[in-house]
Every structure is written in C-alpha cells, then in structure tokens.
Amino acid sequence: MTEHAPLVELFGVSYRYGADLALDRVDLCVHAGDRWVLLGPNGGGKSTLARLILGLAAPSSGRLSRRRAIRAGYVPQVATFDRHFPVRVAEMVLEGRLSDRRWMRPFGTDDREATDDAIERLELASLRRAYLSELSGGELKRALVARALVARPELLVLDEPTAALDESSRRTLWSLVAALPAETSVILATHDLAPGTFAPTRAALVDRRLSAIALDSLHDHPLLCGHAHG
Numbered sequence: 001m002t003e004h005a006p007l008v009e010l011f012g013v014s015y016r017y018g019a020d021l022a023l024d025r026v027d028l029c030v031h032a033g034d035r036w037v038l039l040g041p042n043g044g045g046k047s048t049l050a051r052l053i054l055g056l057a058a059p060s061s062g063r064l065s066r067r068r069a070i071r072a073g074y075v076p077q078v079a080t081f082d083r084h085f086p087v088r089v090a091e092m093v094l095e096g097r098l099s100d101r102r103w104m105r106p107f108g109t110d111d112r113e114a115t116d117d118a119i120e121r122l123e124l125a126s127l128r129r130a131y132l133s134e135l136s137g138g139e140l141k142r143a144l145v146a147r148a149l150v151a152r153p154e155l156l157v158l159d160e161p162t163a164a165l166d167e168s169s170r171r172t173l174w175s176l177v178a179a180l181p182a183e184t185s186v187i188l189a190t191h192d193l194a195p196g197t198f199a200p201t202r203a204a205l206v207d208r209r210l211s212a213i214a215l216d217s218l219h220d221h222p223l224l225c226g227h228a229h230g
Contacts, residue, residue, distance in 0.1 A: 006031050007070055007155055007185055008053050013062035015048055022048045024208045025062065030185050032154070035199060038189040039213065039223045040206035046189040047077055049206055050159050053187060070155050073148030077159040077189075079140060083132045089143050090128040093118055096147035118146040121176060123169075137164035145173060156180070157187045174198060195219050 008030040015023040023045045030036065030053065040046045051057040054074055055066055073096065096118075097111040119128050122142045132140065141164050148156060156177075162170050174197040177186060188198060189206075203213040205223070213221060 005067060006065075007067050009063075009065045010052065010059075011063045013052065013059040013064055015045070015052065015057065016060045021208060023052075023206075023210075026206075026210045028053075028204075028210060030155070030187065032183045032185055033201075034185045035201045036185075036187045037193065037198070037200040037203040037213075037218065038187065038206050039191070039203070039221055040189075041223065044207040046206045047159050049210075050074075050076075050157050050187060050189055053155075054157055071151055071153050073151045073153035073156045075141070075144045075148045075158045075161045077163065079144065083135075083140070085132070087132055088128070089124055089130050089132065089135070090115060090119060092132065092143060093124075093146045093150055096150040098151075114150050114152070115146075118150040121149075122146040122172065138166060138169060141165055142169055142172075145176070149176060153184065155185045155187070157189075159189045160191070161188070162190065162192045170197070191223060191225060193219070193224055 006029050008028070010026050010028040013023060013026045013028075014021065026049065028049075038046050038049065048057065052059060052064060054072055058064075094107060094111060094115045097107060097114060119125055122145055124139070124142055124146060127135065127139060127143075132143070135143065141161070145161060148158075158177075161173060165173065177198060180186070188200070200215060200218065203215055203218050205211050205213055218224065
C-alpha cells in the first residue's frame with residue numbers, strides 16, 4: 001500500500017452472530033481526513049461495523065483491509081470492561097498512549113503530558129484519582145473520550161459519543177473533534193447530531209446493508225435528532 005492508500009477498505013463484508021446476520025455485503029472505504037456519519041436503527045449494525053473498522057472483529061465473509069500500524073482511538077457505545085477493576089481515571093486515560101508506542105517502553109514525559117492535557121480538556125482534573133466505579137455515566141464517557149484522543153489518532157471511531165453527556169460536555173466534545181488535524185479520519189455512529197456540531201464529508205445509513213445519505217438532507221433524516229446548541 002502507498003501512503004495515499006485508504007486506511008480501511010471493506011468489500012462485500014458480512015458479519016454474523018451465530019445464525020443472525022448483522023451486516024450484509026457492506027462496501028466501505030475510509031481515506032485520511034474522511035469524516036463519516038453513520039445512522040441506523042438500534043440493532044442495525046453500526047456498532048458491529050465500528051468494531052470491524054477497528055479490527056476488533058473479523059468478517060464472516062468478504063474482504064477487509066487495514067493499513068498497518070494505524071493509531072486508532074475508540075469511544076464505545078457501552079464500556080465492556082469491568083468498572084469495578086481498581087483503575088483510576090488518569091491510569092485509564094494514560095493507557096490510550098499504548099497505541100502510540102512501537103515498543104514496550106515505560107511511559108515517558110510526553111505520554112504523561114498528553115494525558116494531563118486530555119484530562120484538563122475534558123474537565124476531569126478533579127476526578128483524575130477517582131476509580132472508574134465512582135464515576136457517573138457521563139463522567140465515564142468523558143474519560144473514554146480523553147483516552148481516545150490522547151492517542152493522537154489517525155482514525156477516531158465514536159459510537160454514540162454524546163450518550164449520557166450534558167450540554168456543556170457535548171460542546172467540549174465537538175470542539176475537540178473540530179480541532180483534530182485535517183488528516184484525522186473520524187467515524188461517528190450516532191442518533192444525536194445538531195447542525196454545526198460536526199462537519200461530515202460522507203454519511204450513510206446502516207441497517208444490515210449500507211446506503212449513502214446525501215449530506216444536504218442529513219439533518220432531515222428521521223433517525224437523527226439534534227440537541228439545540230444555541
């Protein structure tokens with residue numbers, strides 16, 4: 001692959017959970033700088049597609065290619081780890097730097113400075129020593145966003161990132177996404193997107209199959225609601 005090759009390509013990809021067909025012959029290409037919005041009903045396959053893009057799942061059929069050594073950040077819709085495991089907020093955010101290390105070296109000053117910056121930006125300074133089990137849903141979501149951003153990702157996948165966030169935290173999230181380098185690719189799966197909060201370059205409906213949505217009609221789509229950001 002050349003440096004201009006897509007980060008991720010899916011050709012006729014299907015995915016099954018046992019006998020249940022979650023995705024059916026999906027084609028998708030993600031280039032550097034693409035900003036995708038994925039809409040779809042609950043159970044339509046958005047989260048499954050996100051996991052495939054990240055390499056966290058393998059297709060049941062079809063072909064998926066990913067550029068090697070992509071730095072990726074991921075905010076899952078639902079945290080799948082044990083919240084009662086004794087990990088503090090600052091430790092979890094710091095772990096986001098693992099994707100930026102080619103060798104298993106100790107965390108350095110640059111890692112800790114990046115972590116401190118992400119914690120400050122997400123207004124988590126007062127919670128940096130709190131255990132994950134002590135966080136509210138919105139606080140945990142902000143910590144997950146911080147962990148994703150601290151990797152300085154080339155590919156950022158956000159699965160319902162505004163769920164459980166208050167209005168102030170939504171504003172912070174969108175300002176951070178807007179400040180990402182232009183070459184950062186973003187995949188946003190959501191039902192909640194107000195005009196002016198995220199500037200997509202591509203949009204699609206995911207309901208087992210994938211179909212394009214025109215950007216000029218995106219905010220009129222019946223599956224999309226948007227909080228007022230006045």
